[in-house]
Amino acid sequence: xxxxxxxxxxxxxxxxxxxxxxxxxxxxxxxxxxxxxxxxxxxxxxxxxxxxxxxxxxxxxxxxxxxxxxxxxxxxxxxxxxxxxxxxxxxxxxxxxxxxxxxxxxxxxxxxxxxxxxxxxxxxxxxxxxxxxxxxxxxxxxxxxxxxxxxxxxxxxxxxxxxxxxxxxxxxxxxxxxxxxxxxxxxxxxxxxxxxxxxxxxxxxxxxxxxxxxxxxxxxxxxxxxxxxxxxxxxxxxxxxxxxxxxxxxxxxxxxxxxxxxxxxxxxxxxxxxxxxxxxxxxxxxxxxxxxxxxxxxxx
Amino acid sequence: xxxxxxxxxxxxxxxxxxxxxxxxxxxxxxxxxxxxxxxxxxxxxxxxxxxxxxxxxxxxxxxxxxxxxxxxxxxxxxxxxxxxxxxxxxxxxxxxxxxxxxxxxxxxxxxxxxxxxxxxxxxxxxxxxxxxxxxxxxxxxxxxxxxxxxxxxxxxxxxxxxxxxxxxxxxxxxxxxxxxxxxxxxxxxxxxxxxxxxxxxxxxxxxxxxxxxxxxxxxxxxxxxxxxxxxxxxxxxxxxxxxxxxxxxxxxxxxxxxxxxxxxxxxxxxxxxxxxxxxxxxxxxxxxxxxxxxxxxxxxxxxxxxxxxxxxxxxxxxxxxxxxxxxxxxxxxxx
Numbered sequence: 001x002x003x004x005x006x007x008x009x010x011x012x013x014x015x016x017x018x019x020x021x022x023x024x025x026x027x028x029x030x031x032x033x034x035x036x037x038x039x040x041x042x043x044x045x046x047x048x049x050x051x052x053x054x055x056x057x058x059x060x061x062x063x064x065x066x067x068x069x070x071x072x073x074x075x076x077x078x079x080x081x082x083x084x085x086x087x088x089x090x091x092x093x094x095x096x097x098x099x100x101x102x103x104x105x106x107x108x109x110x111x112x113x114x115x116x117x118x119x120x121x122x123x124x125x126x127x128x129x130x131x132x133x134x135x136x137x138x139x140x141x142x143x144x145x146x147x148x149x150x151x152x153x154x155x156x157x158x159x160x161x162x163x164x165x166x167x168x169x170x171x172x173x174x175x176x177x178x179x180x181x182x183x184x185x186x187x188x189x190x191x192x193x194x195x196x197x198x199x200x201x202x203x204x205x206x207x208x209x210x211x212x213x214x215x216x217x218x219x220x221x222x223x224x225x226x227x228x229x230x231x232x233x234x235x236x237x238x239x240x241x242x243x244x245x246x247x248x249x250x251x252x253x254x255x256x257x258x259x260x261x262x263x264x265x266x267x268x269x270x271x272x273x274x275x276x277x278x279x280x281x282x283x284x285x286x287x288x289x290x291x292x293x294x295x296x297x298x299x300x
Numbered sequence: 301x302x303x304x305x306x307x308x309x310x311x312x313x314x315x316x317x318x319x320x321x322x323x324x325x326x327x328x329x330x331x332x333x334x335x336x337x338x339x340x341x342x343x344x345x346x347x348x349x350x351x352x353x354x355x356x357x358x359x360x361x362x363x364x365x366x367x368x369x370x371x372x373x374x375x376x377x378x379x380x381x382x383x384x385x386x387x388x389x390x391x392x393x394x395x396x397x398x399x400x401x402x403x404x405x406x407x408x409x410x411x412x413x414x415x416x417x418x419x420x421x422x423x424x425x426x427x428x429x430x431x432x433x434x435x436x437x438x439x440x441x442x443x444x445x446x447x448x449x450x451x452x453x454x455x456x457x458x459x460x461x462x463x464x465x466x467x468x469x470x471x472x473x474x475x476x477x478x479x480x481x482x483x484x485x486x487x488x489x490x491x492x493x494x495x496x497x498x499x500x501x502x503x504x505x506x507x508x509x510x511x512x513x514x515x516x517x518x519x520x521x522x523x524x525x526x527x528x529x530x531x532x533x534x535x536x537x538x539x540x541x542x543x544x545x546x547x548x549x550x551x552x553x554x555x556x557x558x559x560x561x562x563x564x565x566x567x568x569x570x571x572x573x574x575x576x577x578x579x580x581x582x583x584x585x586x587x588x589x590x591x592x593x594x595x596x597x598x599x600x601x602x603x604x605x606x607x608x609x610x611x612x613x614x615x616x617x618x619x620x621x622x623x624x625x626x627x628x629x630x631x632x633x634x635x
Contacts, residue, residue, distance in 0.1 A: 030435075030438075135314045135315065135318065136318065138314075138315045138318070139315055139318030139319055139321075139322060142315055142318075142319055142611045142614060142615050143319075143322075143607065143610070143611045143614070144569045144570070144572040144573040144576075144610065144611075144614060145569075145573055146573035146576055146577070147572065147573060147576060147591065147607065147610060148607075150576070150591070150592070150595060151326060151595070151603065151607055154330070154595050154603065155326065155329050155330055155331070157331065227442065231442075231444055234444055234446075235444070235446060235577060238446045238577070239576075239577075239580065239592060240596070241595075251444075251446075254446065254447055254450070258450065261450050261453060261454055261458070262453075262454065262457075262458045265454055268447070268450050268451070268454065269451070269454075271447070272444055272447025272448075272450070272451070275444045275447065276439070276442060276443060276444060276447070279442040279443075279444070280438065280439060280442040283438055283441060283442050284438065287438070
């Protein structure tokens with residue numbers, strides 16, 4: 001007797017899922033464009049020391065507030081001009097990509113981890129545990145995010161690390177809520193009951209049985225939080241509460257450039273443009289991810 | 301309906317208490333001695349220290365301090381600013397109208413442009429209008445508004461010299477504040493050019509503040525319209541030969557507006573965060589700038605109470621949105 005069932009290994013299954021995901025993701029031209037820009041940004045950050053023509057903190061005292069190279073007063077060697085103390089704009093922007101990506105990754109990692117654990121506990125155990133946790137999350141969500149982050153930084157002290165912690169704390173309830181909602185709808189499904197009957201421990205049920213089935217909305221939220229983290233950390237830097245000078249963080253660069261807005265447009269324009277392009281690329285990717293991961297929208 | 305309102309109100313109480321706990325805890329979490337922070341004095345003698353400590357109630361146990369704090373709040377006593385020595389509540393009330401005026405104009409701009417754009421984009425799905433407006437909406441949604449404000453200043457105040465850079469009205473004009481809203485007060489004053497000056501000061505900050513809500517509202521309207529247009533009742537309306545304008549205006553739009561109204565209401569929190577940045581850039585004398593200035597001046601009583609007041613306002617507005625939602629959508633009310 002021959003076995004007619006086709007055996008699908010785990011890796012083949014994964015490959016098939018990835019191909020399906022890519023099929024839906026690549027239908028969205030904007031998402032692919034966003035992905036390309038994002039990858040370029042990652043490469044820029046990784047190879048910053050190779051790409052940057054100058055040291056980002058080197059002050060060329062003979063080249064203060066030089067306009068970009070295409071302006072008649074521009075000087076070769078300083079493609080995007082220099083800032084008020086003679087630092088090369090292009091090099092600072094290239095190194096700034098490191099800050100933005102680093103901030104995004106750290107904030108999302110902290111908020112995601114915290115949110116998943118809190119949301120799993122609340123959704124899995126329910127009852128008073130759930131009530132208490134969710135009321136605390138409501139309190140955090142009652143404050144406008146930037147204001148709460150500002151106040152947290154006032155408590156922790158200004159600086160990049162504290163700004164990242166503050167932003168992560170502010171974002172964390174979104175992940176907790178999403179996880180909880182997903183866990184509550186998955187908890188009653190038969191495969192969970194089956195695992196429970198088979199004797200799986202609570203921890204195994206939470207992390208191995210339920211969590212993998214709740215990941216889709218979390219991935220989308222993580223992408224959106226990544227872009228918000230880049231925006232909010234730049235805003236904190238702009239308000240003097242984030243990364244401190246002479247760091248070439250884009251928001252901090254804008255804060256330093258503020259007094260020159262009517263004299264030297266380039267010191268204001270380029271850092272903001274860098275923020276906008278990065279955030280836009282990540283949001284485009286997020287839109288594509290949502291469409292590709294949302295089963296309701298598929299095949300409709 | 302009354303039960304619905306009451307249940308919503310009851311639901312808010314724990315969150316309200318939580319917010320007071322955060323504000324109460326804020327002073328005690330700050331690095332440094334809370335007594336010195338709240339007194340805003342340096343190099344105080346031990347006697348003076350004990351005096352301040354007793355005056356502020358810091359010599360009592362923590363739980364008692366909290367209840368005293370709650371009691372003071374209920375009586376409208378939010379403490380005094382270290383810098384100006386004035387009551388925080390009075391300062392807040394004198395600055396609040398400036399922020400409300402800015403936020404109201406911003407939300408009106410965002411709604412008046414965002415809803416029609418979303419509706420047209422949905423009706424003409426896939427057209428060039430849809431693609432351009434939705435790309436624009438995504439750009440607006442991704443915009444660092446502090447930079448956007450600086451760009452507008454460079455162009456409209458620097459290059460074109462059309463608008464002033466900061467403030468609410470030109471120093472040439474002086475009139476008593478009746479409503480606190482510069483647009484209305486300048487009209488009442490009857491001074492020639494005062495209203496135009498108020499408008500020219502307001503236009504750039506309100507555009508900057510409207511940018512993100514506009515993008516969100518346009519996207520939300522489009523997706524709500526698309527969803528509704530696929531419903532059976534819209535197909536029925538089309539099938540029975542109603543003119544397209546009526547199908548869209550009456551059958552589709554009314555139902556699509558329900559989630560959009562919620563979205564507009566939820567933008568209040570976004571506006572408050574945006575107000576901090578917008579008011580800082582345009583030196584707009586509202587509560588956003590007041591909070592930032594107080595944080596950098598270490599005027600902690602102001603920060604503490606400002607935090608409480610802003611969170612309270614956001615919560616009350618969200619409650620009103622929730623209730624409106626129940627009012628227009630009976631399905632929610634009777635759940």
